[in-house]
Amino acid sequence: MKSIEITITREGNDEGKTFVLTRMSALRAEKWFWRATLAMSQGGISIPEDVKEQGWAGLLSIGLKSFGAIPWSEAEPLLDEMRACIQRKHERALLALTEHDIEDVETLVELRWRLLKLHSDFFTNAELWISGQISAAKAAAEERSKPQPTRTSPGPSH
Numbered sequence: 001m002k003s004i005e006i007t008i009t010r011e012g013n014d015e016g017k018t019f020v021l022t023r024m025s026a027l028r029a030e031k032w033f034w035r036a037t038l039a040m041s042q043g044g045i046s047i048p049e050d051v052k053e054q055g056w057a058g059l060l061s062i063g064l065k066s067f068g069a070i071p072w073s074e075a076e077p078l079l080d081e082m083r084a085c086i087q088r089k090h091e092r093a094l095l096a097l098t099e100h101d102i103e104d105v106e107t108l109v110e111l112r113w114r115l116l117k118l119h120s121d122f123f124t125n126a127e128l129w130i131s132g133q134i135s136a137a138k139a140a141a142e143e144r145s146k147p148q149p150t151r152t153s154p155g156p157s158h
Contacts, residue, residue, distance in 0.1 A: 001025065004118055005089065006111065013103035018089040021115050024081075029119055036070075036078055043069030079112075086111050 003022040008014045024032060070078070087094040088101045095101075102108050 002118065004114070006114055008107055008110075010104075010106065010110075012106070014107040017101070017107075019097075019111055020087045020089055020094055021111065021118055022085050022087070023118050024085060028081075032078065032081055035074070039070040039074040039078070042074075043071065082112055082115055085115055 001022050001024075003020050005018060005020050007018045008016065023029070083097055086097045088097055089095075102111075
């Protein structure tokens, strides 16, 4: 599983604390994604088809604010699953996050946002790769469409 380490640099009670965010397994992430998407749809958030097709990247584009439309009974387990992906780094040990590890709400919002981005980074990497491939193909096509200088062979010498 891919993990990233985040140290809080913003002034406040959590300044200097380090957290480790770990990506969910593919199966768990897919279930989480579809439960969140269905809950948002049932909560009145209109999710365009192209966003659904983008998976986590699409969900990220809608943002955490869309969670406001989800009934608490459905949002709470989703948020708990996200929190389970966050650990507190204390010296050299990774500890399960407790209720008292995060003192500032802003820290939790930032960690959740970064966790969503961690789950969608493979879309960004794929988009960059595809974009590079398209650019290279366009450049090659443009090069081929340029008029090529004609080579003439030297005529017979007299």
